[in-house]
Amino acid sequence: MANLKELSKNPERLTGGHRLCAGCGAGIVARQTLIAAGSTPVVITNATGCLEVSTTVFPYTAWKDSFFHSAFENSAATCSGIETAYRSLKAQGKIKDDIRFITFGGDGGTYDIGLQSLSGAMERGHRMLYICYNNEAYMNTGIQRSGATPKGAHTTTAPAGKVRQGKEQNKKDLTQIMIAHDIPYVAQAYVGNWNDFITKVQKALAVDGPSFINILTPCRLGWAYKPEDTMLISRLAVETCVWPSFEVENGVYKINVIPKEKKPVIEFLKLQGRFKHLFRSDNAHILETIQKGVDEKWDLLQRRSAVGCRA
Amino acid sequence: MKKEERKLTAVEIPIGDIVEAETAVEFNTGSWRSERPVWNKEKCIHCLTCWISCPDSSVKIASDEKRITIVTGIDYDHCKGCGICARECPPKIKAITMEHEKK
Amino acid sequence: MIKTVYSKGKLVAKTGNEVVAEAMRQIEPDVVAAYPITPATEIVQIFSQFVADGIVKSEYVAVESEHSAMSATIGASAAGARAMTGTSSQGLSLMWEMLYIASGLRLPIVMAEVNRAISAPINIHGDQSDTMGARDAGWIQIYSENSQEAYDNMIQATRIAEKAKLPTLVTTDGFIISHCMEVVETYPDADVKAFIGKYEPERYLLDIKKPYTLGSIDLQDYYFEHRYQLAQAMRNAKNIVLDVAKDFEKTFGRKYDLCEKYMLDDAEIAIAVIGSTAGTAKVVVNELREKGIKAGLLKIRVYRPFPAEEIAKDLAHVKAVAVMDRADSCSGAFAPVYSDIVASLYASGVTNPKVVNYVYGLGGREINTGHIIGIYEMLCKIASGTEKSSNKVEYINVRIK
Numbered sequence: 130m131a132n133l134k135e136l137s138k139n140p141e142r143l144t145g146g147h148r149l150c151a152g153c154g155a156g157i158v159a160r161q162t163l164i165a166a167g168s169t170p171v172v173i174t175n176a177t178g179c180l181e182v183s184t185t186v187f188p189y190t191a192w193k194d195s196f197f198h199s200a201f202e203n204s205a206a207t208c209s210g211i212e213t214a215y216r217s218l219k220a221q222g223k224i225k226d227d228i229r230f231i232t233f234g235g236d237g238g239t240y241d242i243g244l245q246s247l248s249g250a251m252e253r254g255h256r257m258l259y260i261c262y263n264n265e266a267y268m269n270t271g272i273q274r275s276g277a278t279p280k281g282a283h284t285t286t287a288p289a290g291k292v293r294q295g296k297e298q299n300k301k302d303l304t305q306i307m308i309a310h311d312i313p314y315v316a317q318a319y320v321g322n323w324n325d326f327i328t329k330v331q332k333a334l335a336v337d338g339p340s341f342i343n344i345l346t347p348c349r350l351g352w353a354y355k356p357e358d359t360m361l362i363s364r365l366a367v368e369t370c371v372w373p374s375f376e377v378e379n380g381v382y383k384i385n386v387i388p389k390e391k392k393p394v395i396e397f398l399k400l401q402g403r404f405k406h407l408f409r410s411d412n413a414h415i416l417e418t419i420q421k422g423v424d425e426k427w428d429l430l431q432r433r434s435a436v437g438c439r440a
Numbered sequence: 441m442k443k444e445e446r447k448l449t450a451v452e453i454p455i456g457d458i459v460e461a462e463t464a465v466e467f468n469t470g471s472w473r474s475e476r477p478v479w480n481k482e483k484c485i486h487c488l489t490c491w492i493s494c495p496d497s498s499v500k501i502a503s504d505e506k507r508i509t510i511v512t513g514i515d516y517d518h519c520k521g522c523g524i525c526a527r528e529c530p531p532k533i534k535a536i537t538m539e540h541e542k543k
Numbered sequence: 544m545i546k547t548v549y550s551k552g553k554l555v556a557k558t559g560n561e562v563v564a565e566a567m568r569q570i571e572p573d574v575v576a577a578y579p580i581t582p583a584t585e586i587v588q589i590f591s592q593f594v595a596d597g598i599v600k601s602e603y604v605a606v607e608s609e610h611s612a613m614s615a616t617i618g619a620s621a622a623g624a625r626a627m628t629g630t631s632s633q634g635l636s637l638m639w640e641m642l643y644i645a646s647g648l649r650l651p652i653v654m655a656e657v658n659r660a661i662s663a664p665i666n667i668h669g670d671q672s673d674t675m676g677a678r679d680a681g682w683i684q685i686y687s688e689n690s691q692e693a694y695d696n697m698i699q700a701t702r703i704a705e706k707a708k709l710p711t712l713v714t715t716d717g718f719i720i721s722h723c724m725e726v727v728e729t730y731p732d733a734d735v736k737a738f739i740g741k742y743e744p745e746r747y748l749l750d751i752k753k754p755y756t757l758g759s760i761d762l763q764d765y766y767f768e769h770r771y772q773l774a775q776a777m778r779n780a781k782n783i784v785l786d787v788a789k790d791f792e793k794t795f796g797r798k799y800d801l802c803e804k805y806m807l808d809d810a811e812i813a814i815a816v817i818g819s820t821a822g823t824a825k826v827v828v829n830e831l832r833e834k835g836i837k838a839g840l841l842k843i844r845v846y847r848p849f850p851a852e853e854i855a856k857d858l859a860h861v862k863a864v865a866v867m868d869r870a871d872s873c874s875g876a877f878a879p880v881y882s883d884i885v886a887s888l889y890a891s892g893v894t895n896p897k898v899v900n901y902v903y904g905l906g907g908r909e910i911n912t913g914h915i916i917g918i919y920e921m922l923c924k925i926a927s928g929t930e931k932s933s934n935k936v937e938y939i940n941v942r943i944k
Contacts, residue, residue: 133487133488133489133491133492133509134488134508134509136488136492137488137491137501137509138503138509141497143497144462144464144465144497144518145464145465145469145496145497145498145515145517145518145519146464146465146466146467146468146469146517146518147464147467147469147496148467148469149495149496150520151472151473151495151520151521151522152495152520152522152523152524153495153522154495155495156495156496157493157494157495157524160494160495160497161492164492170751172622172748172749172751174618181758181760182760184464185459185756185758185759185760186464186467186759186760186762187457187459187759187760187761187762187764187765188448188453188459188463188759188765189459189463189464189466189467190459190460190461190462190463190464190755190756190759191462191464192461192462192754192756193461193462193754194461194751194754195461195748195749195750195751195754195755195756195757196461196754196755196756196757196758197618197621197748197756197757197758198756198757198758198759199614199617199618199621199641199644199648199758200614200640200641200644202610203610203611203614203641206606206607206610206611206614206615206618207614207615207617207618208618209576209604209606209611209615209618210574210576210604210614210615210616210617210618210619210620210621210622210626211618211619211621211622211748211749212618213574213576213602213604213615213618213619213624214573214574214602214618214619214620214622214623214624214626214749215622215749216602217573217574217600217601217602217619217624218573218622218623218624218749220600221573221600224749226749226751228749228751245607245608245611246607246608246610246611246614248607249606249607249608249611250611252607253604253605253606323492323493355523356522356523356524357522357523357524357526357527357538358527359495359522359524360493360524360527360528361527447764447765448765448768449768450768450769450771450772450775453765453768453769453772455649455708455772455776456647456648456649456650456708456757456769457647457648457757457758457759457761457765457769458746458755458756458757459755459756459757459759460755460756461754461755461756
């Protein structure tokens with residue numbers, strides 16, 4: 130468990146003056162990650178995306194640490210090169226510091242175009258923390274569907290129209306794919322709970338191997354809600370079990386946040402413009418399907434967790 | 441307000457697109473604001489929820505004489521007025537309110 | 544009998560891939576990240592054996608694709624490591640995006656590239672379509688005529704890249720050099736290490752006391768300046784290549800230049816060519832010279848930066864020139880080397896030589912002395928005015944009709 134009074138003694142490692150939208154969850158994720166890292170030296174890699182373009186507009190950067198971006202689909206591979214250079218130079222005595230490596234990628238750069246690079250890096254066992262700030266669509270290019278976009282959501286490439294009602298497919302369960310890599314630490318988190326996320330970042334940074342955190346990061350523009358609700362919306366995702374907060378440590382599942390009362394999925398959906406069309410009476414069956422899918426996944430997760438199920 | 445930056449030439453800019461760390465501090469995003477968070481010092485219990493929730497590193501904190509962290513105000517040079525701080529402030533405390541920005 | 548040029552040199556029989564790997568062992572980069580691809584696979588196989596046996600202190604990253612190979616190499620280089628990779632053909636194609644990023648970020652990566660045809664149809668044999676496709680990627684490109692040159696070029700490339708702050712690739716022709724055994728003179732490890740020197744980057748990501756951002760977004764305000772800077776760096780690289788060559792000659796006794804002039808100074812007809820075919824052409828030049836025909840050869844060693852003024856000067860007195868391209872640009876007009884040479888001549892005010900373009904050897908198609916004799920015969924006719932010079936690409940040894 131983290132403690133805010135203690136965390137507040139840690140250095141602030143992301144400055145203001147970056148150009149993320151007002152209320153952007155990605156800014157919160159980046160800031161809290163670095164606050165969680167405390168004074169541990171880190172080198173950050175970032176896939177092309179909102180976070181990267183908004184924080185590093187030449188000649189300004191919001192990062193206080195060494196930060197590197199090269200392209201969209203390769204941040205994990207790039208980080209693995211940096212981490213390998215570190216091991217090489219450290220073994221040769223050219224570097225003395227104990228450095229950790231953190232990569233940020235959006236869901237586009239992680240679920241889709243960057244999946245191969247991520248999978249390769251995890252399989253090779255580089256000691257790096259990969260954080261997917263998952264806002265469930267390609268927000269940087271203007272809200273196109275991704276493998277992380279949930280069923281029914283309106284995006285600009287899977288729009289709600291006269292005969293189609295947003296994305297027709299389910300989102301890819303990337304967290305499960307990462308668990309299948311048998312890496313020491315995998316977790317799902319959400320921006321509405323700093324304690325949960327920061328604790329996970331600290332755990333992830335402590336493991337001697339690859340770690341992966343998939344953090345649900347609402348995008349006020351793409352999800353169409355009021356900017357002040359970023360955290361509230363993500364909390365509803367957890368309270369409705371749309372996005373459970375759990376971790377898999379050395380193969381053992383643990384649900385970190387169990388809702389006191391499991392809310393219906395519509396509580397999460399109704400605050401967001403991207404699901405507006407689902408509330409038409411002729412789309413009631415889609416809402417039912419979504420609820421059914423959430424229930425099934427939640428049951429499965431509970432069973433895996435209850436018996437200390439190994440991945 | 442944003443300083444008018446002098447555009448550097450090809451000879452003056454660093455090789456590659458190196459940017460020295462934390463220079464974004466010099467970039468004013470406060471001008472984006474349409475709503476302004478107003479912090480009430482009297483009501484604040486210094487729980488730091490606003491500080492940890494801010495996407496723009498714009499809740500100012502400091503250490504008091506007992507080395508306990510307290511909130512000291514809002515960094516209006518960078519705050520974009522998203523309102524997360526006001527929303528996340530405990531409902532019983534409500535130490536931050538959003539007001540229309542006077543231009 | 545073959546003798547060593549360098550007093551402490553050693554003659555070994557090795558394939559091109561083996562000597563390239565040998566150069567890499569001696570350079571001993573901090574990081575090598577690579578993915579296997581024919582005909583370059585052996586280079587990384589041999590090198591990973593060096594790592595496995597503890598012969599080098601380098602770290603080898605067996606990545607899952609060439610895109611990741613270049614990405615990891617870029618990461619390693621930005622982090623402050625001396626970083627290398629090797630690839631060929633489709634591998635280089637998959638790296639395409641990252642090639643531009645390596646140069647744009649001014650990272651001194653060295654790549655061992657084995658020239659191979661580009662799909663489709665898939666073909667594993669040698670031509671230069673792969674690196675010609677990367678000719679505008681901001682990489683220094685050094686081509687080798689044989690294994691000795693490949694070995695020497697790898698050693699020089701390390702210093703060139705680091706001084707120019709530009710990624711550099713050294714090529715060998717697939718199978719023709721990569722898999723053929725030749726006698727090569729290698730130099731002692733210590734002498735190679737002394738020649739390349741220690742790598743001490745000014746800025747690197749792992750230097751956490753001086754943090755910075757690399758890879759920021761440039762918009763209308765700065766992108767053009769950075770690209771101008773890169774273009775200028777490539778122009779300046781010409782002198783760096785020459786300085787390193789001079790020092791190399793002083794140290795190891797082998798002379799290198801941007802181009803090699805072979806019997807060119809008094810030549811009336813000449814071929815300009817890149818890579819192993821230069822060796823074949825030299826044999827033909829010798830035969831023709833014996834017959835009193837003033838044939839010459841211009842071998843382009845450094846294709847990027849392109850030695851435009853030098854080539855214009857070297858060819859100014861020649862009556863007829865054939866530019867042999869082992870890659871077709873499919874531009875509807877001319878192949879790449881021809882276009883570069885003609886532009887160089889024209890820009891330098893050299894209008895005397897008639898210049899024709901021959902595309903040859905695609906997908907490893909044979910090119911032999913007979914073909915090259917045929918080209919020189921045509922050049923003789925053009926020079927004497929009995930034949931008009933062709934204004935379109937001529938193809939050698941391909942069944943057209």
